[in-house]
Amino acid sequence: MIEMQTPPPPALGTRVARLNAVAKLLAIVVLTVPLILTLDVVSAGVALALELALFPFAGLGWGAFWRRTWIVWLLAPLTGLTIALYGETSGQIYAEWFVVRISEGSLALALATMLRVLAIALPSVVLFATVDPTDLADGLAQVLRLPARFVLGALAGLRMVGLFMDDWRALELARRSRGVADRGRIRRFLGMAFALLVLSIRRGTKLAVAMEARGFGAPxxxxxxxxxxxxxxxxxxxALGAAVAAVAVASASLLGTWNFILGPG
Known part of the structure; x- marks a missing residue:
């Protein structure tokens, strides 16, 4: 007698990855909007700490996580460096040269800006890494009730991005085979960009006609x-995204660091 075994339940990361794409979009909105409205170290730092604790359950392996988010980790400190050198001056001044002025206030603002960029960008990248464009389009049209014509057009355009990358590589190889891409890097880039623009317009026109012929624009x-x-x-x-935002906002309010950027002054 063969014993039937019940398959184990899917891992939490797998279940999160299978969630409706609209849920991920709404979670990002409720999480990031409060962080956009303030610029302080506490709220951004608390939100980032909670996000880092939850990322292992997002259904994205660590290898894929670093491949997709390395640009965020690189640009966030550069953003903070710019604010530290040229931000609003307040408190003690540590260094000054020409238009560069590093002060206590600019350093605090730089740290808050860097943490804010990380807290806003990282969850967006991580959650949308497991989103299929077709699933997102289905959710936007069926759950959020957005116009089908707009959703399908956006989906078709998003699906063309991969083809554009292939076209760029094909154009580069074709120009090299003709010997016109050996020098003049800026000139080569502009020429290829113009050629790709012409190609994309032609392809977009054909795609629009094909979609109309198949009834995608029918009333x-x-x-x-x-x-x-x-x-x-x-x-x-x-609700989890809202809870993370609520804890971050409450922490900043209790410690007196909440800085509403749309307020007077």
Missing amino acids: GPRSWARESRFGVAEWLFV
Whole structure:
């Protein structure tokens, strides 16, 4: 007698990766909007710490995490460096030369800016790394009730990005085979960009005609091949994003560092 074994439940990371794409979008919105409205070290630091603790459960391996987020880790300190050198001067001045003035206030502002960039950019990159464009389009049209014509057009344009990269590499190889890409790097880039622009316009026109011929722009309600469901798990995920934002805001308010950037003065 063969014993039937129940398959183990999927890992938490897998379940998070399978969540509705709209839930991830809403979680990012409720998490980042409070951070956009303030510029202080505490709220950004608390939010970043909580996000780093939750990232292992996002369904993205550490190798993929670093490959996708290295540019954020590189640009955030550069942003802070710019603020430290040229930001608003306040408190004790540590160094001054020409237009560069490093002060106590500019350093605090630089640290807050760097943490803020990391806290806003990292969850956006990590969560959308596991989002399929078609699933996102289904969710936008069926859950958020956005116009189908707009959603399908945006999806078709997003699907063309990969083809543009292939076209760029094909143009580069073709120009090299003709011996016109050996010198003049700026001139070569401008020529290839113009050629790609012409090619993209032609391809976009053909795609629009093909979609119209297949009834994508027809009036009235349309059917969808896959149903986009938004259930309890998705609401809990959005609530988790709101909870992280609430803890960050509450921490900044209790410590007196909350700095509403849209306020007077």
